[in-house]
Amino acid sequence: MYRYDEFDHTLVAERIATFRRQVQRRLSGDLTEDQFKPLRLMNGLYLQLHAYMLRVNIPYGCLSARQLRQLAYIARRYDRNFGHFTTRQNIQYNWIRLDETPDVLAALAEVEMNAMQSSGNCVRNITADQYAGRARDEVEDPRPWCELIRQWSILHPEFSYLPRKFKIAVSGAPVDRAAVKFHDVGLYLRRNADGVVGFEVIAGGGQGRLPYVGHTIRDWLPKEDLLSYLEAILRIYNLGGRRDNPQKARIKVQVNALGPDEFRRLVDEEWAQIRRSALLAVPRAEIERIAAYFADPAWEVLADDPVAVTRQRGVDPGFDDWYRANVVAHRTPGYAIVNLSLKAPGIAPGDLTADQMDKVADLADRFSIGELRVSHRQNLVFPDVRQGDLPALWQELRALSLATPNIGQLTDIIACPGLDFCSLANARAIPVAQDLSRHFGDAAVLQDVGELTINISGCMNACGHHHVGNIGILGVEKNGQEFYQLTLGGSSGEDASLGDRLGRSISAADVPPAIDAIVARYRALRLADERFLDTYRRVGIEPFKEAVYGARAREVA
Amino acid sequence: MTGQMILANRLTDGRVVFLAADGRWVDDIAGGAVATAPGVASQLLATARVAESRNAVIEPCLIDIRQVAGHRQPVAWREAIRATGPTVRTDLPA
Known part of the structure; x- marks a missing residue:
């Protein structure tokens, strides 16, 4: 997983200190609600029907057991003992106090998490395939590219006041598990005719009141050009996106009003200007530095389909149902990807209690090298489970009501x-x-x-x-x-x-x-x-x- | 009985509160002031606006209420949910 460096730590700490002062000024009356609202939104704090809601980023859905324990602590100490995982791989707390929000942000920073740009008219949390780095059908791991985009877009001075919010999703696999075509910009890692990996770039997708499937505006983009091309798209949107009507301010409206060909022409024109300076060319050394954070763990040498699992499937229909619905092939022999269903009968989709979070964190340490993922379908994933451990893990998940065999099925709502x-x-x-x-x-x-x-x-x-x-x-x-x-x-x-x-x-x-x-x-x-x-x-x-x-x-x- | 009440979110914690007759903000709809005449409703709203300007509450508004089985209930479904809390996750402590 990515770990904060000194710049990340400083950036987040300074941001919390600034927000703490802004909250104090709001509570003392120095700031009106109209003045304060954009400031709190930039830090992920909404006012909902019953209370403030804090949306916390889980970058591209990756979470460590340590971080999940801290999310449990926050749920218990500052909220009502639960959190809600969203379709953008975030977690939301529904009962946060304004005067305690800076403390919550500080608690998040202790485990290298934040709520920056989880709201507001800026680039939001970058999302990805929840099986990234582990899927058998993957062309390339999207996580280093997601992290690169995250670093580029956080507090980007030119893109802090876009016409509306801006969502980016990345998939490294041909099977799309990240709803890529319904994002402002969607990226698929693809091989070109020469077998070289680059990006198919899709723009103008989205849902809401005016739903559109995104248009491919570039079939294949060299990887080193990713940031310069994204900068060109954002700039064309920032300059030409509508600001007169929030309902029509997303890039999808611009792309579909201009037509994808004209939008592509404008982007290419801008891109040519940006590329004259090599400033945004992605240096190989930098992406390799980031990719090192996502290096494969030390998997054991194991064989697929251990006898104990095959036997258990044969004698226990409950285990077999779960195996077929919730267990996914891993790219390494002897390992499996396991989906934890947050959709047990009668449960609010995506909700997890603080106690469940703590226990899931313990299970992640025991069965999945301390790592989890959050899916856009509001479930959790253990990415690295030894197949031989599946029967024991199933028993543990059943005890937590997290083993409902329904991933991708009717009740995985x-x-x-x-x-x-x-x-x-x-x-x-x-x-x-x-x-x-x-x-x-x-x-x-x-x-x-x-x-x-x-x-x-x-x-x-x-x-x-x-x-x-x-x-x-x-x-x-x-x-x-x-x-x-x-x-x-x-x-x-x-x-x-x-x-x-x-x-x-x-x-x-x-x-x-x-x-x-x-x-x-x-x-x-x-x-x-x-x-x-x-x-x-x-x-x-x-x-x-x-x-x-x-x-x-x-x-x- | 039908009438109007003032509902708002408290600044410090965002919780839903109702304006009482003595100018305090209370958590329980039963403790809020009910205006049954238009002039009274305007007075309540003016009081609420002062509280808003003093940063006690956010977005105070008048809501229509009615009496149901001896209890006050907002007429609009949205405000009824605001007044009584979510209809889900009632298993967890407040």
């Missing part, structure tokens, strides 16, 4: 905090997710249905990624009541697509039966092992519309 916490929301998201996870709790049903994602947002801002759920659920408010609009056919993967609206919105009570009807229709229509998404793309929306609305009397206008 993404949900934003919704109206239970968020001041922007129109409807609750968490209770809908809880109902669905209880309703579809049968492991046999989950297995039979297979890959099917459900994403729930409490408003059009789409923090719950409803546009890209195979089934999307959007909370809306009508005459003071909550209703839910369904979309079908979304995908955040390399086959990215936006969901199609199914029909009129329905009540919360009608959501589980509606999903039942959709799933039943899929099971009736699918061919062999066809995924839900593929069936939907083959047969279209009409059979599902008929399944939900045709046979149901309680439809709401």
